[in-house]
Amino acid sequence: AQTVTQSQPEMSVQEAETVTLSCTYDTSENNYYLFWYKQPPSRQMILVIRQEAYKQQNATENRFSVNFQKAAKSFSLKISDSQLGDTAMYFCAFMKQVGSQGNLIFGKGTKLSVKP
């Protein structure tokens, strides 16, 4: 069974600084997808970024980028130029490419606070 681990329950960062959130996962699959979702106090789950395991290039979405290390089964999220609106819970999630039926496996989340 797949598992996703986020080892940092809480983190804080100063506005305009850079922060990296860690995520590791365990799977025997070779083809899969990884996601970062953001959940602000409004509770809405918002997709931040997606990575396909077969792509060596790290995904980037504006100020958000990932460091995907397939051999190490690591998928960290880097937020550059942090903004107050980045304050949220961040969840790492895994999905098999074949046979998943869309079942996202989530980590327990990292609570990020951006301080002015």
Place this chain on the structure above:
Amino acid sequence: NAGVTQTPKFQVLKTGQSMTLQCAQDMNHNSMYWYRQDPGMGLRLIYYSASEGTTDKGEVPNGYNVSRLNKREFSLRLESAAPSQTSVYFCASSVGPSYEQYFGPGTRLTVT
């Protein structure tokens, strides 16, 4: 586009009562999902519908039933609510089973 909508936003039930959570999406997505989120945990899949006319169990299906009413709507029913079902419930949809999922705003359910 409203995306994924859920009703109600909040609900309080007594043990043994029943209710249905409603979910609708206007993105013409084929797949829909129900998750629950408990404190200190990520979301866990209750049921999913890979396409219209099909439903299947996820990780934590006990105590729930679902109906894929049509392509747009996917409801979750609690037949006899229990305190262990106190949670936040999220509906999500995607183009297909291997695509990113888009979530509704959630329903906070309390069972006393």
